[in-house]
């Protein structure tokens with residue numbers, strides 16, 4: 001089951017990346033148009049994907065080999081000195097949590113009493129920052145030592 005949940009965590013990255021790009025393009029190109037129900041819905045799908053990934057990630061962190069177990073096993077000092085342990089102990093986790101907070105803030109903008117143009121602009125900026133941080137925190141296959149497959153099970 002653990003493997004299945006890790007696969008789902010990995011696969012959801014693509015849903016999040018695609019939805020981020022779609023939301024960003026929409027908000028930048030609709031700067032002077034009304035903020036529509038479709039904008040709300042696309043933001044909601046992004047939130048659901050991001051929060052589900054967060055929940056699955058926390059589960060991996062507390063139960064998997066590379067999160068808490070590794071820190072308890074080798075100690076926090078040693079984990080910080082080892083590039084691979086550090087990536088899983090803090091870099092992936094912190095980067096992704098910041099990315100998901102930015103997504104959540106970007107979505108919450110829609111509920112605020114701002115003019116539609118302001119909503120589009122703020123969502124576009126917050127989602128763009130989230131995209132950059134998430135891209136930097138993914139264990140892409142070409143990243144030495146920490147690389148994982150492009151798609152789960154590959």
Ligand code: HEM
Pocket residue numbers: 044047048051052054055058104107108
């Ligand atoms: C560790 C688990 C989770 C945490 C810490 C978390 C935290 C939050 C926070 C802080 C908000 C913002 C509330 C606001 O100010 O508007 C939120 C909203 C939301 N969460 Fe989560 N969440 C988690 C898991 C999930 C899961 C598993 C799902 C979906 C399957 C989910 C779906 C949503 C949705 C759809 C909203 C936005 C509702 C809206 O803006 O209309 N969350 N969550």
Ligand code: HEM
Pocket residue numbers: 006007009010012013016050053054056057058060061064065066067088092093096097099100134138139148149151152153
């Ligand atoms: C946008 C959010 C996130 C994305 C896109 C993402 C992406 C990924 C990917 C692609 C993997 C590699 C999966 C594989 O080996 O096939 C992974 C592994 C992992 N992620 Fe995330 N992640 C996110 C958030 C988080 C968060 C918030 C946490 C922890 C709180 C977390 C903890 C982990 C852990 C511990 C592993 C390694 C599990 C293991 O092999 O033991 N992730 N993540």
